[in-house]
Amino acid sequence: GESVGLHLPTLSVQEGDNSIINCAYSNSASDYFIWYKQESGKGPQFIIDIRSNMDKRQGQRVTVLLNKTVKHLSLQIAATQPGDSAVYFCAESLYSSASKIIFGSGTRLSIRP
Amino acid sequence: GAGVSQSPSNKVTEKGKDVELRCDPISGHTALYWYRQRLGQGLEFLIYFQGNSAPDKSGLPSDRFSAERTGESVSTLTIQRTQQEDSAVYLCASSSVRDGEQYFGPGTRLTVT
Numbered sequence: 001g002e003s004v005g006l007h008l009p010t011l012s013v014q015e016g017d018n019s020i021i022n023c024a025y026s027n028s029a030s031d032y033f034i035w036y037k038q039e040s041g042k043g044p045q046f047i048i049d050i051r052s053n054m055d056k057r058q059g060q061r062v063t064v065l066l067n068k069t070v071k072h073l074s075l076q077i078a079a080t081q082p083g084d085s086a087v088y089f090c091a092e093s094l095y096s097s098a099s100k101i102i103f104g105s106g107t108r109l110s111i112r113p
Numbered sequence: 114g115a116g117v118s119q120s121p122s123n124k125v126t127e128k129g130k131d132v133e134l135r136c137d138p139i140s141g142h143t144a145l146y147w148y149r150q151r152l153g154q155g156l157e158f159l160i161y162f163q164g165n166s167a168p169d170k171s172g173l174p175s176d177r178f179s180a181e182r183t184g185e186s187v188s189t190l191t192i193q194r195t196q197q198e199d200s201a202v203y204l205c206a207s208s209s210v211r212d213g214e215q216y217f218g219p220g221t222r223l224t225v226t
Binding site: 032034042043044045089094100101103 | 117148154156161169206215225
């Protein structure tokens, strides 16, 4: 199946530090990007999204950065907490609400106490 | 029940048998997606339904896989002549055209013995 490339399988972060999860996407025509969080045994949960006409978007403790020049997406989590432990996926789509969404392979974030 | 539901939650079947997986999307959501997630891997797009448009079947891995959706409600994913490589969690998601945010069900864990 199709997939967005994601190269870091595991990220270990000290509790309280900031986390940065990176993603490289493949389709330069993609218009819409999303980050999801998946906890063990559950389906993915939407975290934050960004459209291609923006390069930064902030949510609660999370920031998504988009660099279209190099087709790179990142998720920053401020003051990482134990509850942030999960697998994080980036995903891309051609349109925000009218086309299929393709997922990357995921990064596991583990928090050190 | 406001979320996406899937049934069964677990399915064990013998190689060569057919299986049907069911997804009940959130009421009013016109878009419905099926994904496959193998253990420790990302989500692999399978098929996408949007309203009354022809479904995007580009992710189906073989002609053993098919899916149907009745209007904007229930969808079934059918796998014929199951193989061990079909063992995975099958996730369903739905979204509205208005905001595009996907809501995932808990998934069906399929084990082919």
